[in-house]
Amino acid sequence: MYINGASAISPLPVFDAMTSGISFIPGEGNRLTAYEPAYNNLIDPKLIRRMSRVIRMGVATAMDALRQAGVSNPDAIITGTAYGCLEDTGIFLKRLVENGEEMLTPTAFIQSTHNTVGAQVALLLKCHSYNNTYVQRAQSFERSLQDARLWLTEHPGASVLVGAADELTDYSYALLERFGLYRHQAGGEGAAYYLVTDAASEKSWARVDQVYTLFDPGPEELQDLAAALLQEASGQIDLLLSGEEEMDYNADQYAKVSSVLGYGLPVIRYKKYCGVYPTATAFASWLAAWWLKAGKVEVDGLQLLSPGRILIYQADPSGYHSFILLSAC
Incomplete structure (x- = not known):
């Protein structure tokens, strides 16, 4: 898409x-x-x-x-x-x-x-x-x-x-x-x-590869899904846009996701720019598409050229988790 x-x-x-x-x-x-x-x-x-x-x-x-x-x-x-x-x-x-x-x-x-x-x-x-x-x-x-x-x-x-x-x-x-x-x-x-x-054009910003949603998953379930996403991306995820709201609540889950994707993966916590609201992943998707279209990421002291894939991970205290994987066209 x-x-x-x-x-x-x-x-x-x-x-x-x-x-x-x-x-x-x-x-x-x-x-x-x-x-x-x-x-x-x-x-x-x-x-x-x-x-x-x-x-x-x-x-x-x-x-x-x-x-x-x-x-x-x-x-x-x-x-x-x-x-x-x-x-x-x-x-x-x-x-x-x-x-x-x-x-x-x-x-x-x-x-x-x-x-x-x-x-x-x-x-x-x-x-x-x-x-x-x-x-x-x-x-x-x-x-x-x-x-x-x-x-x-x-x-x-x-x-x-x-x-x-x-x-x-x-x-x-x-x-x-x-x-x-x-x-x-x-x-x-x-x-x-x-x-x-369903087809690319000269106006295309980015491609939406996958959208996964879970409710109240265990750490192992999140770990398995993150591994599947990494495999689908051929091991190349250049940036993680993270939207977890309470680190105390989501510490185990977030640690499992990070252990699969790699602790050295650049992370940007996008909610400090848009605030907390239920559909904040729509803003994160815009950010990801913008950076993929521009071919560079320059924010929070991070400089990333030619990003190929950006993963958005959202977790909130109500138990809702989601992954959105976008890639450059």
Whole structure:
């Protein structure tokens, strides 16, 4: 599966990376807010004011990915999200309490559902093709990628718009912080979309080789899967993008993965740039595709030329683990 267009919005200013490059400055504080671009060139200004932040971020990255790939209308739209449109959900619940469950306008409720981002993209494109949204917690983006691969297998020559989006609001931040989610890393948010096909082109950024997901695996199971990935990559994995959130919780698992991949393998912990949120692997995939397309990695004092394969490993305290292997075209 080949990435022919990729766009992301995150706390790291990457949306205009094509023209301005990227300044890798880790976020400060316990809450990282997405760096949003000017939307006027991508979305009708009359529509922007009716969109919540996560919808704007999702629509903008989707339109940008399509523009890069030169595709006006995809054959399928697949989106992953864990939280959905939290801003509209908060507005609806607030009005529900304040109005005593009476005289409620339906708009906030309609826009609070998880499939709103994918649906809004389809409405703007007038796309009547396959449209699905995956709500699978920390594996929402991975499930979307797996569905995209299945779709391309069944529909050779098709193009699929696949991505993920999650936002952090005042309400959700206060609640999740009370639950201790941000004890080790700052909270974050972001959106990313990709235009993928089953064949490479001159516009291709990278190739998605494998996507694996596991729930509450034992260290040996992780070790076996890491060994299988290494074998599939012919022993060549040049960089590990690591997204483990609690080293105390994941120490044994992470040690098993590292023992297979090699302790000398360069590691970048990408969540210090985007923060903690369930679909952060969508941002990590953008980073990996960007570096593979550029042919070099320069961050955190690391200089790596001509990377061939980059592995993304995510583990969170809820027991969700995933691997995404990307390679240069």
